[in-house]
Amino acid sequence: MKKSDTAGAVSVDPTFQKPLRLWPGVVAVALLWLLRYIVPIIIPDAAMFAIFGGLGLGLVVVVWWLFFSRAPWIERLGALVLMVVALAVTKRFVHPSIAGGMQGMLLFVYAVPVLCLALVAGAVVSRGLSTGPRRATIMGAILLACGVFTLIRTAGIIGIGSEFHWRWTPTPEELLLVQASSEKEPENVPISLPAPAAAPVETPLSAKTSIKPAAVASPTPVERVAEKKAEWPGFRGPERDNVIHGVGIETNWSQSPPVELWRKPIGPAWSSFAVNGSHIYTQEQRGEEEIVSCSDLNTGELVWKHGDSARFWESNAGAGPRATPTLSNGRVYTFGATGILNALDARDGSVVWSRNAASDADEKLPAWGFAGSPLVIDSLVVAAAAGRLIAYELATGKPRWYGPNGGWGYSSPHLAVIDGVAQILLLNGEGVISVAPTDGKLLWKHEWKSDGIVQPCVIAGSDVLIGSGSGGVEVGMRRIAVVRDPEGWRVEERWTSTGLKPYFSDFVVHKGHAFGVDGSMLSCIDLTDGKRKWKGGRYGAGQMVLLPDQDLLLVLSEHGELALVNATPDQFTELARFPAIKGKTWNHPVLVGNLLLVRNSQEMVAFRLPVART
Structure with missing residues (x-):
């Protein structure tokens, strides 16, 4: 009998599958979580590096799963397709603060490490199971990971990341509204203040002074109404x-x-205080009303409040006004996050006049709301409608002039005197501009693609410091020299430094040095060359x-x-x-x-x- 040619050959099961190669995925996801969540705790300034590095390691996990995991191709492709579809569906059900956070990227940024962990964990746990249970385990891990994001909300960004809470927990504002509903409303009885001096009669500019071309404007005497100065008249104090x-x-x-x-x-707001005598003024959000309030300095008890039907909210910074009230001559000038500019009687909160600067300047609501605090100068109050200045008559609220278009911005108008000439500075997304207080005409500008948030600072009489943090194209501090000559104004860069990179924490200047927050740490730089001390x-x-x-x-x-x-x-x-x-x-x-x-x-x-x- 003839022996078969296959005698003695080893029988191979055609369904045999090599075990999953798991260790590269385990290492990659461990490094991802280490970089994304541990490194920023140790090195807070590395937060952005951690985010982008985490996304890069997420890509490494995907490459491992697709080409080196040894999983059947239907599982490799199926898991990735499920991730994409599940994430897209999840975004329809998450809290608005999750859907809109980080300019709409929050869910993706935080989901990458969680989904990578779910994929690797599912593969590890199910490695000894048969095909059906293994696939079900990996699928369940991915769906569970996405489902977690439907259970949470964020109270905005803080430090190196977002501030998460369970979705069903009430916000501090909601708790305040419940508490306030049982409290007695203030009677808005007028408080004792010096009676406001009569507002100056508005006259045409041509009747007030002879205006030279804006490029070579000469200093003009400031006409001020005699009044008792407030101890802290507004944003960042008397000189801002x-x-x-x-x-x-x-x-x-x-x-x-x-x-x-x-x-x-x-209520929520990023406003500060204005202080006059025994009273403090601030802004806040309560439900659908934007509030201006006056409280007793000694007790904190509410004296009066004024409400406007307006609410601004965005997921990074939350709800409420961003600007700080300005006190002048018995009035409170406030600028809301949606563009409402109010002139109120400081004694009882009654409305003198009200305008919408966004409509007047034809400016769209910026991503983080209108944030500039009003500036009172002469017979005008000046507001920053994003990156554009607009001046109103104190007496009537009538628009007097409009400054040049400047794109977006979140800083406040800043009164300065350079080479003896009074001018208003504004830092916006395009750089820093200077306009004449009398008519808003451009004196000079310096282009610098910044985040347009922190206040400029005049030093040495005619030099200006401007800063920008991580939100701008340009990052760091720059010192510019502003010179007036017969041909007009000239602006020259003295130095640019990354020794201090202020984002939305304002810096201060003292004895030839600037002090401010760089990332999360204080930094000191020398103003002669910008070098960090x-x-x-x-x-x-x-x-x-x-x-x-x-x-x-x-x-x-x-x-x-x-x-x-x-x-x-x-x-x-x-x-x-x-x-x-x-x-x-x-x-x-x-x-x-x-x-x-x-x-x-x-x-x-x-x-x-x-x-x-x-």
Whole structure:
């Protein structure tokens, strides 16, 4: 009998599949999570690198799964298709704060590491199962990962990422509205203030002064109505520079800590305070009303409030106004996030006049809302409708002039005197512009593609400092020289530095140095060349005031902590730290005498700081 040719041959099962090659996926997803979530904790300034690096490692996981995992091709392609479809469907059901966060990219940015983990975990757990259960396990892991995002919401960005909460938990604003519904409304009884001086009679510009061409405008005398100056008239103080002279505080807070005077809940807003006498003014959001409120400085009790039917919300910064009230001659001037410009009687909140600057200037609502605080100069109040200035008559609210179009922007109009000429500066997305206060005509401009948020600063009489953080094409600080000659105005760059990169935390200037937040840390640069002297501390996107008499910075961190830091270039030295307020805090602090006011989107607090011993 003839033996078969196949005798002794090994029988091979045609359905045999090599085991999954899992270790590259495990390593890649471990590195992804390490880079995405651990590195930013250790190095906060590496947050953007972590986001993009995480996306890159997510691509590595996809490449592993497609070409090196040994999974059947139907599983390789099916898992990726399921991820894409599930993510697209999930976006229809997530909370608006998730759908719109990071300019609509939040879900994708956070889903990449979660889905990669789900894929790898599903493959590892099901590696010993038969085909059906294995596929069901991987599919279930992917769907579960997507489903998690339908259960959460975000309260915006904070520090190195988003601030997540369960979707069903009430927001601080919702809790405040429930509490306020049972409280008695203020009677808006007029408070005792000096009677406003008569508003100046508006006359044509030609009757006031002889105006030369804008390029060579000469300084004109400022016509001011006699009035008692407010202690803190508005955004960043009297000069909009966060500098407080004549104040000395004790720096040993371990022995003499700040004393809390009162603490009150408040609606969301990124406004700061204006202070006059025993009253404070601020803005907030309550439901569908944008609120301007006056409270007692000594108790925090509400005195009066004014409401406009308007609500602005976006997922990164949340709801509410962004600007700070401005006090002048017995009136409160406020600018809402949707463009409502109000002139109110400071005594009782009654409306003197109201305009919509967005409509008047034909400007679209910017992504983060209108944020510039009004500027009162002469007989005008000037608002920044995004990157365009518009001036209104104080007496009537009638538009007087419109500045040049400047694109988008979030900074406030800034009064400056350069080479003896009064002018209004504005930092916007195109750079910095200067216009004449009398007619809004352009004096000069300097192109610099910034994020258009922080305030400019005039130094040495005719030089201007401008800054830009991670949101601009240009990043860092730039010093420009502004010169007026017979031919007009000239602007020259002196230096550009990345030693300080202010995003929306304003910087201060002291003794030839600038101090500000770079990423999440304080930084000091030399104004002669822009070189960094030191960088230290962890304050997130906080704000600060300068006490020049003590060479001292009073810092309010993004997480609500107060800190005292030496405003000296030799080294970073933190002298004291104190927990002041709960929650994310982007609002500018206010110091009047030794009374400190802080607030955020949840509460406002007053502290008495210990006075320095003499």
